[in-house]
Amino acid sequence: MHYHFTTIDSTNTWAKQNVHLLSRNEITLVTADCQTAGRGRFKRKWESPPNQNIYASFCFFIDKAQQQYLGNIPQVLAISAVQVLEELGFQSRLKWPNDVQISNKKVAGILCETIPAVEGLCVIVGIGLNVNMPLDLLGKIDRPATSLLVEGEGVYDLQRVTALLQHYFTTNLNCLLTEGFKSFLDLYRYLVSTDQKIRFHDNLRVWEGFFHSIDSDGSLNLQLDSGEIRRFISGEILP
Numbered sequence: 651m652h653y654h655f656t657t658i659d660s661t662n663t664w665a666k667q668n669v670h671l672l673s674r675n676e677i678t679l680v681t682a683d684c685q686t687a688g689r690g691r692f693k694r695k696w697e698s699p700p701n702q703n704i705y706a707s708f709c710f711f712i713d714k715a716q717q718q719y720l721g722n723i724p725q726v727l728a729i730s731a732v733q734v735l736e737e738l739g740f741q742s743r744l745k746w747p748n749d750v751q752i753s754n755k756k757v758a759g760i761l762c763e764t765i766p767a768v769e770g771l772c773v774i775v776g777i778g779l780n781v782n783m784p785l786d787l788l789g790k791i792d793r794p795a796t797s798l799l800v801e802g803e804g805v806y807d808l809q810r811v812t813a814l815l816q817h818y819f820t821t822n823l824n825c826l827l828t829e830g831f832k833s834f835l836d837l838y839r840y841l842v843s844t845d846q847k848i849r850f851h852d853n854l855r856v857w858e859g860f861f862h863s864i865d866s867d868g869s870l871n872l873q874l875d876s877g878e879i880r881r882f883i884s885g886e887i888l889p
């Protein structure tokens with residue numbers, strides 16, 4: 651099932667408000683040409699001008715046993731975006747947990763939300779991928795950001811890029827939910843740069859330390875000055 655809107659407040663918000671329209675046994679894709687209230691992580695705004703970028707939400711249901719992989723779902727969508735970009739000729743990397751970057755600038759962001767459902771959860775994982783966004787509009791974003799237009803050669807077909815993303819994510823999600831995150835661990839560890847001093851916000855306070863490693867479940871291991879290693883399953887590395 652695919653719902654497409656020319657204008658919507660936010661594809662994630664629409665999906666959350668219309669769970670009854672989402673398919674129970676396959677991924678429902680919700681896309682829009684433009685979002686009037688695109689949302690990012692930590693209540694930030696997501697710049698969503700018309701007909702330039704991909705605004706897409708992948709919506710599906712998981713059962714109780716699959717909930718152990720919830721935190722890995724946005725990581726696997728980020729890996730899928732990296733694979734799409736590679737197919738288009740771009741080398742990209744990840745900033746933990748799921749920002750996609752080209753040349754250290756953000757090209758895609760992911761927002762994963764859930765709604766309780768019968769014997770499980772409805773997962774709505776949205777991605778904004780800057781495709782044909784020109785430099786002057788990227789300048790409106792308060793953090794270093796880029797697009798395929800700026801990094802590559804010419805304009806990209808949004809429908810083709812969306813179809814590639816749908817293909818990779820569908821395959822990867824199936825693998826995650828049946829085999830677990832171990833299938834992605836080597837690739838994820840390769841794509842995320844560790845071994846550096848970072849400032850980290852865990853939704854409660856700011857930590858300073860050394861990004862020691864990625865744990866086997868995809869979480870971040872931060873080594874404090876005391877030598878202690880703390881594991882974080884969510885949060886943000888500060889700029």
Ligand code: BTN
Nearest residue numbers: 660688689690691759760776778
């Ligand atoms: C972030 O990096 O802060 C996450 C950005 C997520 C943006 C996408 S665009 C499609 C979906 N709808 C939204 O309102 N947000 C996500």
